Amino acid sequence: MSLYLEVKNLSVLYDRAIVLNGLSLHVNSGELVSLVGPNGAGKSTLLNAMSGLIKWQRDTLKGSVSGKITLNGSVKFDGAELINLPAHEIARKGVILCPERGRPFREMTVQENLEVGALFLDKKVADDNLEKVYALFPVLKKRSSQVAGTLSGGERTMLSIGRSLMSEPKILLIDEPSVGLAPLIKDSLFERIRDVQGMGVTILLTEQDVSFAFDLASRNYVISRGKIIAEGTSQELLANELIRETYLGL
Amino acid sequence: MFVSILINGLVSGAVYAILAIGFSLIFGVAKIMNMAHTAFYMLTAFLILGAITFLDMPLPLAAMASIIVAGLLGVVCYKLCFDRIKVHETAVMIISVAIAMLFEETILLTFGAQYQRIPPFVEGYFELGGVSVLNQHFFTAGASIATLVGVWLLLSKTKLGKAIRAVDQDREIANVMGINVTKTSMQVMGISVILAGVAGAVTAPTIMINPLMWTNPLVIVLSAVVLGGLGSIKGSAIAAFILGYAETLVVFIVPDGSFLRGAVSLTAMVLVLLIRPEGLFGVAFEEERL
Amino acid sequence: MTVPFLQVENLTKDFGGLRAVEDVSFTIDRNEVVGLIGPNGAGKTTLIRLLMNILKPTAGKVILKGEDITGQKTAKIVNKGMASTFQVVKPFRHLPVAANVMVACLSPKTKRKGEWVKTVELRALDALEFCGIADLALEPASVLSHGDLKRLELARAIATEPELLLLDEPFGGLSPAETTLVAGSLRRLHKGGRFGRLHSEGPAMLIVEHKLSELMKIVDRVIVINFGKVIAIDVPGNVVKNKDVIEAYIGKGGK
């Protein structure tokens, strides 16, 4: 398996507050890797930094919201350096973020939401992708002309995954897919994520729900205070008493 | 009476709607409170006047050229001013006021302060229900509504339109979905100013034009945008029609009270906001209030 | 029969169609430390916001010291003796850390004759010292790290001299060593007394937390909620054995 995505020494500072502290990790092609850790550990910040959002915030908002932002390190994807690319270029290279709670475009219909994902592709490719997404998530087809703001939590997450699939991703960065979902919906989402992986898409997801993440992923990282604390398969991590107690809270 | 209220309300409502849509587009996409928006409307009217008197252009050509020039000027303003300090939202707002002032004073200097007239696009008048209505009014209403339909088609059918709406609703997510937000913002600035220009061109023949004519519509547009719920393009258009009709009604009920026009629509806005702080069509998300 | 210190009756909250908190009832006594646990999205944070009236409950009552405080202003509730920390910390970013706490020291509740105006700075410093971040007092809050912000939030809450403290993930994002430290301070705080010029009334506490091992050491009772409903209220020893609780936490497979 080839090294696909490699994050090296990534640091993010909001003013002088360190959110990511020289973090490194890698994802191989075709893998499903999970990133678990408590609130405020820096999971979302990591995904945002990889997808170019932090860079965008740094350049556009210039700290008007949360102070001066500093971003250092390297994110290599398929041999290309991403850290200095604007977010839309990163997306066009096939690294797509599914944000926490989906964040659909609320006032657009489900179908329009999906179409936005493929705006930079040809119409024909976009239509094909739409078919594929509808086949994967029949529930979205049922709701295709409904305004996205009225969707339930699970549907929003599915919509955001579907929206990312529209842009023919090579790697999906899914932020907290299971947050706030009922067990039944969690289970079906679990299956869908497996299906997406089956389509040949590499996935990096963050989770607070350790059992959900560990069942799904082939390899896991434990993150705490902006650093990777441990890495390994679910069995390895669960076998380690210290990590289980202090970081996973099991 | 009823017919003329209907027509006049329609005319002013449609024009305000065009202005309000342009304003809320650039506000939604680039977070710019463009107080110079209606100054572009005034500018276009005077560009047309200039093109007719100094360059002897035929009216339709003059109108087209003026709208395009205004649009280009808008993009230049965006590039030179707004884009460079977009972080400081208050500074952006003040710069737009300064730009509006600059336009106003330049026009004052070249054309003078007196009221001037632009010939109508179509001559003559028309009897309807016992009232004579100028054909120009029909033209203005028709052109405005055609523009509104055009904007609606642009926003709902084209790729650009979808990109604009996506950026309007969530800039960050639109960005990570592969949309170039900076480029879209500039395009929207162009579109927004062109809309203001269209509004100026179609209204100019129905009123006396004057360099100070941008303040009153600005107040109406601001209240329409807030009344409709900031960020809701549809809401601001509908609110613009409501305010347009409210204004027309006031003029009919209190004939010599044209100074009350602004006051009444603003009172309506204040009352609505007190009852529904998020505007008529805005959505309040309780979960996000903290 | 005595009136319980805090009594929550049938508290319910709807978000649009979603019922985030459903028919929650429980009581807390004056000298109790109670844990509130449950999986992500179970409604713990919503419950705390409902108690503080940051969100308006759809139905139900909150009774503090025998007085119905449902729907009263948040500031008024704080002045009646119930304070809370938030999971998402929002400090006054451009104000120094000390000033952040001083704002809480200025609330009417902490007003005591004569010494009030003079001791505001000193009491704020004492609160910071108690939480272990006195050395950062002059820095603006925007430079604090996540862990320090959590402690600032705690300092702000205890500076209002509460009788009941609602803590939303006080250990969230803290390292194990820091967690032990903060847990220790919470225990000291609960005993009450004076810390420098800071007066602690030995508040009762309701603690929302994910780090169960730490939590179980300091609490007297645990409330478990899932899908907005209370599924168990018991002493820590029994809760871990409760079948419903295990299922809610580990999931149906029991893996």
Add this chain to the structure above:
Amino acid sequence: MWFRKSVLVIPGRVIALMFGITLLLFPLLTADEATLRIVTFAAIFSLYAVSWDTLTGYTGQLSLGHALFFGVAAYASALLDLHLELSVWLTIPIGSCVGAFIGLIVGLPALRLRGIYLGLVTLAFPIILSGIIFYFSDFTGGEAGLYGLSRLAEDKITAYYIVIAIVMCSIFIMFKFTDAKSRILRTGLLLRAIREDEMTARASGIDTIKYKLLAFAMSGFFAGIAGGLYAHYIRVAGPSTLELTFSIQVVLWAIFGGMGTIYGPVAGVFILYPLTEIIRFYPYGEEVRFILLSLILILSLLFMPEGITVWVRDKIEQECTRCKVINAATRRTCRACRAPMYLTKEENANQGKE
């Protein structure tokens, strides 16, 4: 001693002090009535701009219709003067109280609205009021306004000193009222807290509603003083004091000078207002003055988006990173804790690189 320690060593305060002294000695420097008039107006408008800054810069309640307070007080003073023939020393305070009362009324929607929504609602009030004033033109004078008010004082120089004294005292009160570091009044800290995050302030037990209304009332009161002085100085209270441009003008001044600082709006007014008046005396000045003014505004905001005083302040003053005491930028060690200042500069530069 206190004065030498905390005023004379800080360049910004030295400039403020010199400015104050210059204002007091101004009539000795020039006897030109037109110049004196410009400075008097600048003083009145700076009080007006400072009152806007208290509300928007410090408390974060965007007011786009500040002319309301100014105009209402001007009209109230004029009516009291013309109909009840009260003395100037009564009409201005009563007028300002009316301003404060109007502030409270406008403040009520502020409890539900925030940001640009609030700005738009405040923008509406003066326009609504001027509609009413035109409607009842018999009582209010309509377009021409109320004229023939009694003078502040018989001669110009006395009037100048009255205005300067009142304005200086008012600005000093507001400086104390909004100073977050003040040890006497705590309102400054609370207002800043409300601007930063209202929810956190409430959770700290602060009744934010009370303090927001207080800010509105204070702001209305001092804008009212400015309005009363203005009306009595030019002896007319007209609808121009309620115009939209007059509301926007104050925002221009304050943001040009630097929002959220008391000295910023003062500097903004004292730079921009005399400038627009002086240009008039030059050939073609009358025609091009607003063009020049807007160009100056655009350029200065492009390079100093946080306002001119903030830009200057950052050049001449520096905060010690250790003890947060303000030092002159030229100092090499902190005057309070003796920590080396140049080191902290380097530290700041290196911050991003670690």
